[in-house]
Amino acid sequence: MDVLKATFPAGTVSGAAKVRAMEIIDELEPEKRGVYGGGVGYFAANGEMDFCIALRTAVLKEETLYIQAGGGVVYDSDPEAEYQETVNKSRALRRAAEDAGMFTRKGNL
Numbered sequence: 001m002d003v004l005k006a007t008f009p010a011g012t013v014s015g016a017a018k019v020r021a022m023e024i025i026d027e028l029e030p031e032k033r034g035v036y037g038g039g040v041g042y043f044a045a046n047g048e049m050d051f052c053i054a055l056r057t058a059v060l061k062e063e064t065l066y067i068q069a070g071g072g073v074v075y076d077s078d079p080e081a082e083y084q085e086t087v088n089k090s091r092a093l094r095r096a097a098e099d100a101g102m103f104t105r106k107g108n109l
Helices: 002-007 018-028 079-099
Strands: 039-043 049-053 056-061 064-069
Touching: 056 079, 064 079
Parallel strands: none
Antiparallel strands: 039 049, 056 064
């Protein structure tokens, strides 16, 4: 378990230096990331395990749907292109929510 705690959130999602990057994220982002960027997986009875990074998530909490997706922001990133990348990556989740009628309450679009 110590290995999993040290691994997630992955540095590819949090940034480097990891601890300070996570502190900055907490200071700047108005919502907690929740499962986004964390590990999703299983431990099998035979001792095997398999985990992945949750990079596109949709969480429904108290009638509000939180959709999260991100891009890899680096030194020479183009902010507009990174924003568009997150819009594109979240499109399938938004479309599924629209199809399920999630955006009919409180104008959540």
